[in-house]
Amino acid sequence: MTRSATIDRQTRETRITGQLELDGSGEVRVATRIGFLDHMLGALAFHAGWDLTLECRGDLEVDDHHTAEDCALALGEAIDRTLGERAGIRRFGSAHAPLDEALARAVVDLSGRPWPEIHLGLSREALGGLACESLTHVLISLAMAARCALHVDVLRGANDHHRAEAAFKATALALREALASVGGGVPSTKGSLGGTP
Template sequence: MRTGAVSRKTKETEIEVAVDLDGRGTAHISTGIGFFDHMLEQLARHSLIDMTIKAKGDLHIDDHHTVEDTGIALGQAVRQALGDRAGITRYADVLLPMDETLTRVAVDVSGRPYLVFRTHFLRDKIGTFDTELVREFFQAFTTHLGANIHVETLYGENAHHISESSFKGLARALRVALTLDPRQLGEIPSTKGVL
């Protein structure tokens, strides 16, 4: 079973995350931030990772701590579920269209965290959600998963579509990269023998 569970408690947030990498994309998400919940549901559904995420944060201040800490905990839970990463496909990329928007996402689940985020929003908010928090989530998730993730919106205007295509693109790339390759089961996908 490739599952992981993380509890993270700080003075700012309390986060509980559980994942099953070999799930069906079932999501039970509650962060107190409606738009963010919607993005996390897309991430679960299109990656086929079952996710349970419960977050309580200092939303009376703003959404930043809750979004960032959720990214940290989710990255840690996926990393835990991967174990030594033996047998995974490791690399994947996708072009994800959403109406007028096209976003490219490439992933290397290498153990080496690095984010390239070339996505720009024409508006500061989607409803009440700060668009700059999309990058904050991706940075936290990338770092704590230990992956090299590139996200680039090639074109687009609608902030909701840009955000959603980024999350769905990540989901579809993870769906492939985390899949066990039957030709290398038990093998580390690296000439170094370790990730």
């Protein structure tokens, strides 16, 4: 059974189309017209082992915010749809990723309950055409839409490009582990990962 979802999210602010295949081989094509967002979502999908196409036409004449947020929401919603009742997944995942001097840690629980804790500690205003606050917001939006607890901490690093990229790579590796198909039922003593406490 393939775990895939079509991405089609249209608002007055953004138009997003694409395709997500969870059990892919890292074939990734992301085109949001924001270079650094392409770089981060591309790294996320590649290191998570997904096949992903994602194209966004957003209101960049306003700023980068809607494009960044909505791409993350569309991707998170696609992850959520591929999982259905969330049976047969590992559910938990954690990873560290370095990029030279930078080191990031990501811990995920595909619990059905959205809880982002994103601490990137970036000091620059922007990276490329992407505000650094938008990078944090991307991971928050991803966790909200994918309905998972996602804790990302950049533990050290002097270069903000490195800090951000390490954070997205660690998130990718943690998600890869949590999304792994291990068989069996819903991995919860409650018997459901529907999202109610």
